[in-house]
Amino acid sequence: MEFGTPLVEMKNISIAFGGVQAVDDVSVDLYPGEVVGLLGHNGAGKSTLIKILSGAYKADSGEICINGTSVTINSPRDARTNNIETIYQTLALADNLDAASNLFLGREITNSFGLVNDDAMEAETREIMARLNPNFKKFASPVSALSGGQRQSVAIARAVYFNAKILIMDEPTAALGVHETQMVAELIEELKRQGIGIFLISHDIQDVFKLCDRVSVMKNGQLVGTENVADVTEDDVLGMIILGKQPEKAA
Amino acid sequence: MSQTDTSNAGTSGPLTTQRKGLAALELDMRLIGMIAALLVIWIAFAAFTDGRFLTPRNIFNLTIQTVSVAIMATGMVFVIVTRHIDLSVGSVLGVCSAAMAMLQTQYLPEIFGLGSPFIWIFTVIAGVIVGTAIGAFHGWMIGYLTIPAFIVTLGGLLVWRNVAWHMTDGQTVGPLDPTFAIFGGINGTLGETWSWIVGAVLTAGALIMLVQSRRTKAAHGFPVKPRWAEISLGAIFTVSILGFILIINSYQIPGPRLARQFAARGEVMPEGLEMGYGIPISALLLIVIAIVMTVIARRTRLGRYIFATGGNPDAAELSGIDTRMLTVKVFAIMGALCAISAVVASARLTNHTNDIGTLDELRVIAAAVIGGTALSGGLGTIYGAILGALIMQSLQSGMAMVGVDAPYQNIIVGAVLVLAVWVDIIYRRRAGL
Structure with a gap:
């Protein structure tokens, strides 16, 4: 899997909040068409690390390279210009707006007068939703009126629509039923085939083993290690998460 | 028991079909409720005043009395939608009115000569600049210094009221420029x-x-x-x-x-x-402002971001929206509208008085809230706020016309405000909004 230039390299990233070292000198990377799982307890620093990549936080030190070039990501807008899209655990939807307004939030389609073109946005939304979740029909309702799965598909549509190269998924299946979890799994396979790199944050080891190529484990803000999923067992990874120790390599 | 059952079934039948018919219009049910409330108020007062309440003359007066509060209420919608509040609008109106009164009576006539047509233009432009600057300053303190809007504008309420007092030494300034006075209502x-x-x-x-x-x-x-x-x-x-x-x-x-x-x-x-x-120029001004504010709310990115930020500030920020700058813009718009209201209010009196706009903040907030703007943010309409202002003013004028004593008037207006919000909460819960 590891050949050529990585899509993303996060090198020696550190960030502290009021004396707490949330992320401490962590380096991870991601190749095109690869899914890298980020595992760890609550408070291990995985969400914080990923928020640095998505522009929500600014690292105290460290470097981010996209396709081998160093980039500065100071805001969510910077992340978007680097084709980094994020699906947050909270989904980050404005509940009072409809699906199309949420999908295009911050990137509205405007007409020649600079006014937002709701009809064009709804048409695009209908098109992408027909692909992602054909059962989705509630285009006129605010997203507060949608079910958990429908809300999730709006969040996913938003990340996929804008030709993301790098996708960050923070607990994408935490709030979903069996059927919808399967939908997300299929989507991840599809995106991999398109050469998109995905960071997947999860609590669920089985999820990670099913979906990921590599797994990076964090504990107390530090990186325990990164392993190929094929080379380790679930117990090895559990040991990394709980004890913070490297698995013993089979001879 | 069975009797009540059948009567229920009897009324619910036609009701649901009617709802289907109305639903086809896709009208805002809240809007229909508000118009119904307004009609009830009007018909009740007309009945108590032998129809005097609904004469063209009184409707004309009602219109010009509503304009000043209604203009500010459209701006208050944006403020409340973004989960803020502005308690200073009455005082900002006062300080804009004072500045404009001093300009057009003391300073500009010396430059252009008394009665020059340039006086009103320069006065209005200067007033709007003052209002916008004050609003933007409030917005900067709220957005960038993260001082709660309640505190910033509570301070503003005291500060600007007394800056106005200082500017005019507390005296009534007038008469205002005759061209300026056409914005007041009956004179234009x-x-x-x-x-x-x-x-x-x-x-x-x-x-x-x-x-x-x-x-x-x-x-x-x-x-x-x-x-x-x-x-x-x-x-x-x-x-x-x-x-x-x-x-x-x-x-x-x-x-x-x-x-x-x-x-x-x-x-x-x-x-x-x-x-x-014919139509008062002040009412025409309100119509134009209502259209512009509705276009901003519905069809511009600024409006979209205002509502998105009100619905979920974190989501807005993660979508790359600069919510701090947005706060500055929202309060700057509010300030500009206070200045325009100051033009209307002082022109209507053809004088600047020291107490102009006093307690307007409460009328404006009440109008926006009665008009369906949710204090929890993210919900509100421009037409709703204008209707809210009209309902408040109708109550006030109607009670004055019927001869209700002043203390009872305010007691009733206060009670209606609380009642209206309670009904709105029930409606939203039922509608699942």
């Missing part, structure tokens, strides 16, 4: 012909928008309303706009006043001539 009306033209333009605009929106929807293959629903909507718009013009136009200028107008122009009034006042 369009006359019958121009009122009909405005009415025709508004009607045409509304109908064109209906057709246009139906065409683009059909072009994208979206479901459209049934044709009869669109036609009834068009008919409702036409009848309400032209009906309003008809009523306003039938308020006649009193004979002696008309004669004086002719005498001033050196003409003789033809025998038996009757002329209506």
Whole structure:
């Protein structure tokens, strides 16, 4: 899997909040068409690390390279210009707006007068939703009126629509039923085939083993290690998460 | 027991079919509720005043009394939608009014000469700049220094009221420039012909928008309303706009006043001539502001971001929206609207008085909230706020006309505000919003 230039390299990233070292000198990377799982307890620093990549936080030190070039990501807008899209655990939807307004939030389609073109946005939304979740029909309702799965598909549509190269998924299946979890799994396979790199944050080891190529484990803000999923067992990874120790390599 | 059951079934049958019919219009049920409330208030007061409440004259007065609060209420919608509050609008109105009064009576006549047509233009521009700057300053403290809006504007309420006092030494300043005074209401009306033209333009605009929106929807293959629903909507718009013009136009200028107008122009009034006042220029100003604010709310990125930020500030920020700058813009708009309201309010009195705009913050907030703006953010409409202002003013004027004692008037207005919000909460819970 590891050949050529990585899509993303996060090198020696550190960030502290009021004396707490949330992320401490962590380096991870991601190749095109690869899914890298980020595992760890609550408070291990995985969400914080990923928020640095998505522009929500600014690292105290460290470097981010996209396709081998160093980039500065100071805001969510910077992340978007680097084709980094994020699906947050909270989904980050404005509940009072409809699906199309949420999908295009911050990137509205405007007409020649600079006014937002709701009809064009709804048409695009209908098109992408027909692909992602054909059962989705509630285009006129605010997203507060949608079910958990429908809300999730709006969040996913938003990340996929804008030709993301790098996708960050923070607990994408935490709030979903069996059927919808399967939908997300299929989507991840599809995106991999398109050469998109995905960071997947999860609590669920089985999820990670099913979906990921590599797994990076964090504990107390530090990186325990990164392993190929094929080379380790679930117990090895559990040991990394709980004890913070490297698995013993089979001879 | 069985009797109540059957009576329930009897009423729910036609109700649901009626709801289906109304649902086809896709009208905001809240809006219908508010219009119904307004009609109830009007009919009740008309009954108590032998119809005097609904004479063209009183509707004209009601209109010009509502304008100042309604203009500010449209801005308060944006403020409350973004989960803030502005307690300083009455004082900002006061300070803008004071600045404009001093300019047009003390300073500008020395430059341009008394009665120059430049005076009112410079005055209004200066006033709007002052209001916008104060609003933007509030917004900067709220957005960038992260001081709660409640505190910033509570401070502003005290500061600006007394800056105004300081500027005028607490004295009434006037009389104001005669051209400036046309924004006040009775001193500046369009006359019958121009009122009909405005009415025709508004009607045409509304109908064109209906057709246009139906065409683009059909072009994208979206479901459209049934044709009869669109036609009834068009008919409702036409009848309400032209009906309003008809009523306003039938308020006649009193004979002696008309004669004086002719005498001033050196003409003789033809025998038996009757002329209506027509739409007050202040009302036209409100209509223009309502349209502009609605376009901002619905069709611009700024409006979209205002509502998104109100619905979920974190999501807005993660979508790359600069919520701090947005706060500055929202309060700057509020300040500009306070300045425009100051023009209307002081022009109506043809004087700047030291207490102008006092307690307006409460009327403005009440109008926005009665109009369906949720204090929890993210929800609110411009037309709702204007209707809210009209409901408040109708209550106040109606009670004054009926002869309710002043303390009871305020007791009732306060109670109605609380009641209206309670009804709104129940409605939202039922509707699952």
